[in-house]
Amino acid sequence: MATRLITRFRTRELTAALQAHPTAAGLPVKAANPFVPHKNAATGRWAPPKYSRRRQAALVKAARASNALHLLPPGPKLGRAALEAAVAATPKSLRLKPSNKEATWARTTSWVGKLREKTVKGADVGNRLYAGRKRMFKGHRWQRTMPTRELRRKMVLKSMKSRVRRFKSVYRRRRPNPLGRAKVTAKGGKLPF
Template sequence: MAALQAIKQFRLKELATALTAAPEATTRPKVPNPFLPRKNPESGRWAPPKYSLRRQAELVKLARASNTLHLLPPGLKLGVQQLATAASTQSATGTSASPSEEVWAQDVEWEGELKKKKAVPGAEIGSKLYAGRRRMFKGHKWERTREAREEERRKAMEHMSKRIVGFKASYRRKIPNPASIPQATSYTKLPF
């Protein structure tokens, strides 16, 4: 219930001027989209959106919870396609609004155009930085030498059973006899 109340308050606040200007108009009133930045025609300067991205995201969540997603304007957190599907599902369910709700739930035309961002190559794989590059930037040394180390390790593991047998044979030959006079021996290091 609180979600529906929040959407209702948002709509009443944003539509207040349009509803007072033409309360019984048959055409859809034009209202500036509060989710998009606007250019001041007199000064030519851009004003930021009335609602921050965090607040937009909260309103979208509340609208989804109260099944009133079709009443929000398009913005960065809610695309035009999502609004179209929400409106079609809302009309398919056929819920009718009571006369008191018609004021805030009436159809509105939102002014402003939502510009679609260009797709950055590599965004679908999660790495925009290295998309289209043959090799990565400097990075850490362990990252640069990783492939060579893995290849060396793979080659060493191919014949490891033979290497272990060979080591054990040479190690046993070099173990000194405890009864004999101690001599300097050179034990071979483990090969792995």
């Protein structure tokens, strides 16, 4: 299934390129990269990629499954460097080979179209979201205020023995003595109403 998906993709793209610009059998076919947007020379307007990101991801997944990554053009889902690394990692004996050398999908291809790859801070270490930020900008309020509360808690716990001792001494002084005389107020113990 995965192999058939890749061969159908290549056949469709290379047939269209060969119809537009026929070339000799030994020369590589120049085909527009269907994974990147193209600018129309006549109108000057940009046309979106022929394949959506979802379909590109499906093609890359199928190509990985059938060891046919070398047959795909570079795109946003599989950049040029990642494509070259994946091709180098796959031994030639495992790569998808055509049974018929004359098959359209098996022809060597040079993909035309510029792929703009973004460099994202922190992508190399696996932390893209908070790379270069001083503090966390997501989460609940209790999560955002947790570091300051932990610092305050740590400082209070350092002096906890003396705080407990001080509290107990004040509490003992304020506690009424059950054997002592009752305190008489200035008003003479009247009812409040």
